[in-house]
Amino acid sequence: MAVIFQKTKGLTDTPFTYCPGCTHGIIHRLVAECLEELDLLDRTIAIASVGCSVMSYEFFNCDAIQAAHGRAPAVATGVKRVHPDKIVFTYQGDGDLASIGTGEIVQAAHRGDNITVIFVNNAIYGMTGGQMAPTTLPGQITTTSPYGRDVTKQGEPIRMAELMAQIPGAAYIERVMTADPVSVRKAKRAIKKAFEIQKNGGGFSMIEILSSCNIGWGLSPVDALKYIKEDMAAYFPLGVFKDKGAAQ
Amino acid sequence: MSKMLMKGNEAIAQAAIAAGCDAFFGYPITPQNEICEYMSKYLAKSGGAFVQAESELAAINMVYGAAGAGARTMTSSSSPGIALKQEGISYCAGAELPCVIVAISRGGPGLGGILPAQGDYNQATRGGGNGDYKVVVLAPNGVQEATEMVRDAFLLSEKYRNPVMVMADGVIGQMMEPVEINTDPLPKFEKPWAATGESQSRGTRNVINSLFLNPVDLENHNIALRKKYDMIEENEVQVDLYMMEDADVALVAYGTPSRIVKSAIEEMRAEGIKVGLIRPKTLYPFPFKQINAAADKVKFLLTAELSMGQMVHDVRLAVNGKVPVYFYGRAGGMIFEPKEISDAVKSHLGGE
Amino acid sequence: MKGRVTFNTNRCKGCGLCVSVCPVKLIELDKSTVNAIGYNPAYPAYPDKCIACTNCAIMCPDTVITVERLDG
Numbered sequence: 001m002a003v004i005f006q007k008t009k010g011l012t013d014t015p016f017t018y019c020p021g022c023t024h025g026i027i028h029r030l031v032a033e034c035l036e037e038l039d040l041l042d043r044t045i046a047i048a049s050v051g052c053s054v055m056s057y058e059f060f061n062c063d064a065i066q067a068a069h070g071r072a073p074a075v076a077t078g079v080k081r082v083h084p085d086k087i088v089f090t091y092q093g094d095g096d097l098a099s100i101g102t103g104e105i106v107q108a109a110h111r112g113d114n115i116t117v118i119f120v121n122n123a124i125y126g127m128t129g130g131q132m133a134p135t136t137l138p139g140q141i142t143t144t145s146p147y148g149r150d151v152t153k154q155g156e157p158i159r160m161a162e163l164m165a166q167i168p169g170a171a172y173i174e175r176v177m178t179a180d181p182v183s184v185r186k187a188k189r190a191i192k193k194a195f196e197i198q199k200n201g202g203g204f205s206m207i208e209i210l211s212s213c214n215i216g217w218g219l220s221p222v223d224a225l226k227y228i229k230e231d232m233a234a235y236f237p238l239g240v241f242k243d244k245g246a247a248q
Numbered sequence: 249m250s251k252m253l254m255k256g257n258e259a260i261a262q263a264a265i266a267a268g269c270d271a272f273f274g275y276p277i278t279p280q281n282e283i284c285e286y287m288s289k290y291l292a293k294s295g296g297a298f299v300q301a302e303s304e305l306a307a308i309n310m311v312y313g314a315a316g317a318g319a320r321t322m323t324s325s326s327s328p329g330i331a332l333k334q335e336g337i338s339y340c341a342g343a344e345l346p347c348v349i350v351a352i353s354r355g356g357p358g359l360g361g362i363l364p365a366q367g368d369y370n371q372a373t374r375g376g377g378n379g380d381y382k383v384v385v386l387a388p389n390g391v392q393e394a395t396e397m398v399r400d401a402f403l404l405s406e407k408y409r410n411p412v413m414v415m416a417d418g419v420i421g422q423m424m425e426p427v428e429i430n431t432d433p434l435p436k437f438e439k440p441w442a443a444t445g446e447s448q449s450r451g452t453r454n455v456i457n458s459l460f461l462n463p464v465d466l467e468n469h470n471i472a473l474r475k476k477y478d479m480i481e482e483n484e485v486q487v488d489l490y491m492m493e494d495a496d497v498a499l500v501a502y503g504t505p506s507r508i509v510k511s512a513i514e515e516m517r518a519e520g521i522k523v524g525l526i527r528p529k530t531l532y533p534f535p536f537k538q539i540n541a542a543a544d545k546v547k548f549l550l551t552a553e554l555s556m557g558q559m560v561h562d563v564r565l566a567v568n569g570k571v572p573v574y575f576y577g578r579a580g581g582m583i584f585e586p587k588e589i590s591d592a593v594k595s596h597l598g599g600e
Numbered sequence: 601m602k603g604r605v606t607f608n609t610n611r612c613k614g615c616g617l618c619v620s621v622c623p624v625k626l627i628e629l630d631k632s633t634v635n636a637i638g639y640n641p642a643y644p645a646y647p648d649k650c651i652a653c654t655n656c657a658i659m660c661p662d663t664v665i666t667v668e669r670l671d672g
Contacts, residue, residue, distance in 0.1 A: 004603075005657040005667035012453075016662055020639065021615030025661025042448035045317060057455050063443035065316040065456040068339050071309035074301065078313025078321070079443075081297035082271050086317075086445040104309070107302035181621055181655040221615040 010036040014058045021221025023178040023211045023228075024052060024120060028059050030184070031091070031118055034192040035062065038199060044087040045079050047072045049101075051093035052126040052213075060091075070101025073108035076115045087198055089116040095125045098134040098160050105164070109204045112169030116194045117206040119160060122213040123232060130216035134158045137235055142216070157235060161208045165241035171203035173242035177210035179229035183238075202245060210236055251426040256391045256416065257282035259427045260324070260350055263395035265290055267402045267434045269348075270319040271297040273310035275329060278362045279418040280352035283324040304329040308336030308349070315345040316456035318442030320402055324350035326418070327368050328359060331376055337411050338377025341473075342458025346405035346437075348398065349383075349413045352421035355580045363581025364418035366503060369558035372415050373532045380470050382477045384412040384484065385531040387502040391425035393529075399430055404484065406437040408476055415531065417554060419504040419583075480533055487535035488527040489542075491517070495524030497593055498542050500551040500563050502528050505584070509552050512589035523593060531559070539566035548572040548596055552589055555579055572596070602670040603652025605644050612664045614639035618656035624649040627656060 010032025018024045035041050044062040048054060050069035057064035067075040072090035080088045097105050097119050108115065124142055125131040131144040135157045139148040149157075161175040172194055176187035187209055194205035210232045214224035254262070261283045264272070272291050274284035284300065291298045297314070301307035307323045314321040325333060330351045340347050353368045355361035372385045384404050388394035394416050401412040447453045460466035488506075491513060492498065501509040506527045516523045526542055526549075528535050543549065548571050551560040560575045567573050576592040578584045605627070612635060619627045619642060628645040635641040642664070644650070650667075657665040 002669050003666060004652060004669050005654045005665070007608075007663040007666070011663060015611055015637070018661065020613035020661075021617060022661055025663070026659065029661075029663055043445045044447075045443050045445050047313070054459060057457060061447065061453065063445050063447045063454045065313060065443050066343075066459055067312070068309060068335055071305065071312075071336070074306040074309035075313035075316070077299060077301075077306075078271070078273065078310030078315075078319075079317040081299060081310070082314045082317055082319040082321070083445065103302055104306055107306065111299070181653075181658045184658050221617055222620045225617070225620075 008033045008036050010041055010061050011059055012061045016059060017055050018052060019215045021212065021214045021224065026178050026184055027118065027120055027209055027211060028056065030188045030191050032060060033188065034195050038192065038195055040087045040195065040199065043085070044089070045083070047076045047079070047088065047090040049090060049092040049096040051096050053091050053093055053120065054127065056091050070096050071104055072096065072101065073104040073115070073117065077108055077111065077113050080113055080115055084114070087195065089118060091118045092120070094121045094123065094133045094135040098158050106167065109164055109167040109170040109206070112203050114198055114201055114203050116198045118191065119206055119208040120211045121160070121208055121236065122211040123157070124213045124216040126213045126216045137231060159236060161206070161241045164206050169204055170206065170242050171244040172197050172205035174240045175208040175210070175236060175238050177228050177233055177238060178212065179225045179233070197245065251428045253424050254391065254427050255282060255424050256394055256420040256422060257352065258286045259391050259395050259429065260398055261286035263398040263429050264322050264348070265294050265296065266429050266431045267399045268320050268436065269296055269322050269402070271314045271321040273299050273301050273307040273314070273321070273323050275301050275304045275307045275325065277326045277329040279354060279421050280324050280326045280350065282421070283350060304332035305335065308333040311347045312336050312340055312345060315340065315347040316343065316443050318439045318444050320436070322348040322350065324352065326352050327354050327356050330368060330371060334376035337383060338375065338379055338381060339458050340411045341381035341383065342379060343456045344409040345411070345456065346409050347411050348401045348405055349411060350398070351413055351415040353415060353417050361581045362418070364504070364554060364583065365579055365581060366417055366505070366554040367558065367579060368415065369531065369553070369555065372413055373534070381473060382480070382532055384408070384410060384480060386412065386414045387529060387531050388414065388416050388420060389503055389506050389527065391420060391423065392427045394420050395427055395429050399434060402434060408480055410476065417503045484530060485533045485535050485538070486529035487538050488529060489538070490525040490527065492524035492526065492542060494522050495545070496522045496547050497597070498524055498526050498546045498549045499589065499593070500526045500539065500549055500559070501553065502531060502559065505552055505554055508584060508586055509589055512586035515586055516590050516593060521593065521597070534562050534566070536566040539563060540568065543567040543570040546571060548574060550574040550576060550593055550596065552584065553577045554583060601652050603650040604647065604668045604670055605650055605656060606666045607641065607643055608664045609641045609643070610636040611662050612639060612641035613637065613662055614641055615661065616642070617659040617661065618642050618665060621655040621659045623653060623655065624651055626650055
């Protein structure tokens, strides 16, 4: 008899503040498992952002700094430059990273800062009640696109992984999803790879994770997973967009 | 160490390095560019980290990160750039992080101009950021004092775990003066609270945070901050009194304009007019008590600023109606001459 | 392969993701009880069916589930 799955030591015992079915919880667990498995918990500083994951500093069992909206990559740069041997990662949502924080994320990658970015894309501003995000799908109804996102007026959703892959300083960029057990296992491999790259001094890595917001989307938790797989992944293709290590 | 002739901005940067600055995060803006340039040239050589950030916003947030991780850190900018930094300064104040912000002020509002001005007194002392907080503000009147205040700023910031601003007008940044920089090692305060990563061996997680969703917790935090500011107001006021012993009129000025005011005082004294100077060296905490005491002995006070009148409101609060408080100011990069000050004093004396 | 799933019931928010991914349909939401945080928690309705695949634990957003392998 052997325990083959239990809560990782990379998480504190504080219950998540996320809505029932929200896959932020899965992503938290994956990040925490990777930190534990790579033996990084005693040298990691997490940078929490603003949005649903604002409280993530309560959940990761490591030191943490809560950053202003969009500024997590700049905060991470500040930490990493004075502690180059420590592991520094940001945990950001789509409003934080792809809207108010586009300057910071792009420039941190351009500097080639040896940090890891966990980018949770759920196509909505969840914390503030379901407003349109930069990644909201065309036609998707939110509280600020009540007739569906009109791309002629509100623009096309922004594909961050593709954008970031163009940056010479970015070492590893991958997009994964949390739609089913198989894709969650893949997501974990991607996150682990990103932390390994940082551990080995490989440079800037970002893992974009398509995630659910069943409450904001007005779907059941199970139907929200289907929406990730069928609707989000259709617009945001999965895959590795940049792998400097493999190219060399 | 002997005196060297140095440009204010460079002397400020050198003083910061001498004070053990671990990391500097800057962004170009006139008239403070030489600070960034000097740091880029010399900070790494002394083992520190230099980053030219993508914006003032990013720079102050890098400061927030580095300070949160226990480093002795600094940024510098000028008026519109300091405006952009307010978000990060508020976060630093909220999370009680020690850091130094050097502000080399220019004219405003908006893009304003690039010549010296003091229109940022309110921005500095009231905080341009959100929430109930205070930033210690030191105002040097020359290059030598600017270097001493930079050193002081690191010390005060760590002593109180609070952002400290050194606000110098553009004159100080750009002019050259003989200066002797203190190179004695500056004691480092223990930072057991810093998020340095060793959560497991420490046995406790260190979290840097300014979020308190429970109103009881946030009020307690606000009260604790207020108590800290009370201590700062009690212990850290710095003010220079010049020829105030027998003065009938008190002039109030800070920064380089205070030197022009001194010349005016000497001219007026030669004419038999007994004028003195009160020079706040800390704009926060402001020398309310000292100015209030002075008001008992003079006919009136006159505040001279390179603005349309900002510090004058604090002087009026300090005087509390005991005697009149007049104002004379120039702005936009225009600087008053001693004669303008003596004319202003005489015009108010003339009515008697 | 035989397994056993254990639920930390009072952390469960009753989202049902575990129910949806269990290949042997052993988990159900317990509509007859409300847990400490106000939800109908998931529970192993047919525990003997468990094949220790860990799908349920992998999809659980609230780290409610522990999985043990009982053979080999």
